Amino acid sequence: MSHNSAxxxxxxxxxxxxxxxxxxxxxEGYYDNxxxxxxxxxxxxxxxxxxxxxxxxxxxxxxxxxxxxxxVDAIDNGREWIIVSxxxxxxxxxxxxxxxxxxxxxxxxxxxxxxxxxxxxDETYVVNKSxxxxxxxxxxxxxxxxxxxxxxxDPAKTKIYVTSDYPDIYNLSIYLGKYVTANTVRGVFGLExxxxxxxxxxxxxxxxxxxxxxxxxxxGGAKPTLVxxxxxxxxxxxxxxxxxxxVHLVPPAELIWKFLISLKGPGQKMSASVxxxxxxxxxxxxxxxxxxxxxxxxxxxxxxxxxxRGAIPEVCSVFSLLTYNFLSxxxxxxxxxxxxxxxxxxxxxxxxxxxxxxxFLAEHQSKREQAKKLIPEFMLSTSLKSFLExxxxxxxxxx
Amino acid sequence: MKFDFTAFLNQKSLIHQSVPGPGRIxxxxxxxxxxxxxxxxxxxxxxxxxxxxxxxxxxxxxxxxAKLLHEMGTNVSPTILIADVATCRNEPEEQHExxxxxxxxxxSILRSLNAxxxxxxxxxxxxxxxxxxxxxxxxxxxxxLAKEDNKFHEWITKTVPESKIDIxxxxxxxxxxxxxxxxxxxxxxxxxxxxxxxxxxxxMVASALGMxxxxxxxxxxxxxxxxxxxxxxxxxxxxxxxxxxxxAGSKGLEANRIILGVTGTQRVKxxxxxxxxxxxxxIPNAVLDVAIIAELANQFLAKEFEPxxxxxxxxxxxxxxxxxxxxxxEGIMKSIxxxxxxxxxKGMYHVAQ
Numbered sequence: 001m002s003h004n005s006a007x008x009x010x011x012x013x014x015x016x017x018x019x020x021x022x023x024x025x026x027x028e029g030y031y032d033n034x035x036x037x038x039x040x041x042x043x044x045x046x047x048x049x050x051x052x053x054x055x056x057x058x059x060x061x062x063x064x065x066x067x068x069x070x071x072v073d074a075i076d077n078g079r080e081w082i083i084v085s086x087x088x089x090x091x092x093x094x095x096x097x098x099x100x101x102x103x104x105x106x107x108x109x110x111x112x113x114x115x116x117x118x119x120x121x122d123e124t125y126v127v128n129k130s131x132x133x134x135x136x137x138x139x140x141x142x143x144x145x146x147x148x149x150x151x152x153x154d155p156a157k158t159k160i161y162v163t164s165d166y167p168d169i170y171n172l173s174i175y176l177g178k179y180v181t182a183n184t185v186r187g188v189f190g191l192e193x194x195x196x197x198x199x200x201x202x203x204x205x206x207x208x209x210x211x212x213x214x215x216x217x218x219x220g221g222a223k224p225t226l227v228x229x230x231x232x233x234x235x236x237x238x239x240x241x242x243x244x245x246x247v248h249l250v251p252p253a254e255l256i257w258k259f260l261i262s263l264k265g266p267g268q269k270m271s272a273s274v275x276x277x278x279x280x281x282x283x284x285x286x287x288x289x290x291x292x293x294x295x296x297x298x299x300x301x302x303x304x305x306x307x308x309r310g311a312i313p314e315v316c317s318v319f320s321l322l323t324y325n326f327l328s329x330x331x332x333x334x335x336x337x338x339x340x341x342x343x344x345x346x347x348x349x350x351x352x353x354x355x356x357x358x359x360f361l362a363e364h365q366s367k368r369e370q371a372k373k374l375i376p377e378f379m380l381s382t383s384l385k386s387f388l389e390x391x392x393x394x395x396x397x398x399x
Numbered sequence: 400m401k402f403d404f405t406a407f408l409n410q411k412s413l414i415h416q417s418v419p420g421p422g423r424i425x426x427x428x429x430x431x432x433x434x435x436x437x438x439x440x441x442x443x444x445x446x447x448x449x450x451x452x453x454x455x456x457x458x459x460x461x462x463x464x465a466k467l468l469h470e471m472g473t474n475v476s477p478t479i480l481i482a483d484v485a486t487c488r489n490e491p492e493e494q495h496e497x498x499x500x501x502x503x504x505x506x507s508i509l510r511s512l513n514a515x516x517x518x519x520x521x522x523x524x525x526x527x528x529x530x531x532x533x534x535x536x537x538x539x540x541x542x543x544l545a546k547e548d549n550k551f552h553e554w555i556t557k558t559v560p561e562s563k564i565d566i567x568x569x570x571x572x573x574x575x576x577x578x579x580x581x582x583x584x585x586x587x588x589x590x591x592x593x594x595x596x597x598x599x600x601x602x603m604v605a606s607a608l609g610m611x612x613x614x615x616x617x618x619x620x621x622x623x624x625x626x627x628x629x630x631x632x633x634x635x636x637x638x639x640x641x642x643x644x645x646x647a648g649s650k651g652l653e654a655n656r657i658i659l660g661v662t663g664t665q666r667v668k669x670x671x672x673x674x675x676x677x678x679x680x681x682i683p684n685a686v687l688d689v690a691i692i693a694e695l696a697n698q699f700l701a702k703e704f705e706p707x708x709x710x711x712x713x714x715x716x717x718x719x720x721x722x723x724x725x726x727x728x729e730g731i732m733k734s735i736x737x738x739x740x741x742x743x744x745k746g747m748y749h750v751a752q
Contacts, residue, residue, distance in 0.1 A: 048679075049628050049632050049682060072628060073628075073629035076675060
């Protein structure tokens with residue numbers, strides 16, 4: 001007889017509750033510590049300065065920033081600014097990706113953002129998330145780009161490119177690479193000698209070239225650039241800021257968002273590389289139902305305990321799915337309070353979430369097919385010549 | 400709606416806070432009115448940049464309070480105190496003569512404003528009473544009372560920015576004690592919110608001095624004009640307290656203030672159009688303050704008084720930012736800039752513009 005079998009249901013539920021409390025503290029501590037360690041500021045103050053802070057600030061999904069006030073300044077004074085945010089195409093998009101694109105969409109719809117979306121097929125390949133460039137390019141055009149378009153971006157304000165099909169980016173990388181040493185790249189990313197040279201090149205310069213690209217004369221020159229990223233991407237921004245200053249361009253600002261919790265529980269993000277940790281935008285409806293039913297929740301195994309103490313939404317993958325993807329702020333506040341107070345049980349939360357997810361997927365999957373026809377409207381094809389023909393980039397005056 | 404002193408105290412557009420609250424102020428005023436003349440005051444220092452529009456808000460408010468108290472059958476004495484000696488304290492000695500002269504000029508412009516708007520305000524210079532035996536005895540008494548009271552000292556320390564505590568401490572907080580001694584002799588004081596740091600210690604010593612405790616009316620902070628939201632985002636202290644309303648050069652932002660007789664029509668227009676005006680109440684709204692001052696001026700010119708509701712119309716109603724800007728520009732031109740005779744402002748500023 002195992003030790004556990006001797007425990008009463010109440011004892012098991014109590015242990016589960018204490019575990020969840022601990023997970024909540026760990027998760028909050030992780031984000032707070034990282035913010036302080038990386039010298040980033042909290043977003044409460046800047047969010048208060050937006051006329052409509054939208055769902056992502058309200059729900060503390062976006063929780064830290066560096067230089068976001070430069071963006072506020074640009075918006076306020078009607079000056080040009082841009083967002084750069086991409087991803088590597090290692091398969092279909094999941095709801096974690098959707099949440100990131102929803103953040104971009106919110107900036108575009110509410111604040112008029114122009115957006116560059118690099119789809120980094122080269123990164124997918126060099127970090128072994130695809131067996132070939134052919135495969136990562138296939139993912140890009142078959143799944144990723146149609147899904148992005150289907151989410152509703154404005155073609156006049158959104159430019160997408162697949163890095164391996166936009167070789168000019170490599171010319172720019174060579175140009176900027178002169179300002180980055182191998183030691184810096186190894187130090188910033190903690191890479192070892194066994195790292196393949198393509199990965200070193202990608203991490204060291206290609207990603208920063210993607211961030212700096214909109215400041216080239218071909219795109220209107222130096223301008224504030226906002227890069228919304230997860231906390232693990234912060235080193236890229238640090239490197240980009242350093243290089244931007246060296247070439248007299250505007251150091252990019254960053255907004256840090258918290259990861260969408262994996263369906264398997266807190267401590268890991270929704271990820272394509274962990275089976276059943278994510279719901280994909282291409283999932284069949286019956287698979288979604290199965291995943292949500294099995295998803296890790298913030299509730300108690302005993303309904304009576306949950307009614308008494310309430311759930312712990314901060315560690316609940318299902319509540320997280322709702323938080324990142326659905327509900328108005330008013331509905332979200334109401335649901336949060338109901339779940340937290342014990343008024344709403346996990347089964348009710350899962351049913352509600354399933355409804356939202358299935359409705360969204362039915363519509364999205366149909367739009368995604370139609371979106372394939374719109375791909376050419378969104379693709380960036382601007383030829384890059386400025387840094388080939390000029391002695392230096394016409395950026396900000398030298399300091 | 401009847402516009403009486405109670406309605407005056409409840410004007411959300413004008414009054415940020417009152418201590419100890421509208422109801423108790425009305426009760427106190429009523430009981431004091433039986434035995435004496437009520438003294439209502441606002442006091443200000445100044446600088447060499449000229450008369451900031453922000454001062455007018457306080458002049459008009461004191462005059463309006465006095466008018467409504469008078470209508471209640473109360474004897475009222477409304478006073479604007481010009482703290483000429485205090486102004487000189489932190490300035491080099493060679494400038495004292497000029498600054499004292501500016502103080503006298505400020506007193507004379509106040510008399511002109513009395514004539515233009517019918518304000519009925521008395522003007523008192525600090526130099527006229529500071530060195531009297533009676534006043535010095537009161538300061539000494541307050542210093543003695545303060546020695547035994549840590550809480551009093553805590554408030555006095557808060558009257559100066561942290562960076563200047565050492566300097567003021569070496570001067571035994573002379574300015575703060577003079578200010579407290581001055582305001583204890585008044586019944587109602589109008590001022591910006593930050594003056595609670597003087598008013599609280601004044602209330603603490605009132606009974607020991609045999610005085611009635613001070614009643615305070617705090618108006619909304621004044622913000623610099625012509626600046627976007629990122630300025631306030633990056634200047635938290637200005638976001639919280641604004642600039643000193645009566646010092647045109649407060650925080651080095653004289654270019655962002657309307658200075659009577661100095662700031663031309665075109666610049667006023669620019670300052671209004673370039674200021675952030677948002678429905679988000681978290682973001683300082685410098686234009687709204689100008690609109691309210693213009694409306695106060697308009698009511699005094701028309702001699703028709705009613706509660707000011709522009710703040711509510713903007714934040715709770717359908718007034719758009721562009722409408723507020725238009726209303727503000729038209730209002731200030733019509734009721735202030737085209738009304739005050741330039742001759743009245745002669746000699747008010749002493750720096751190259």
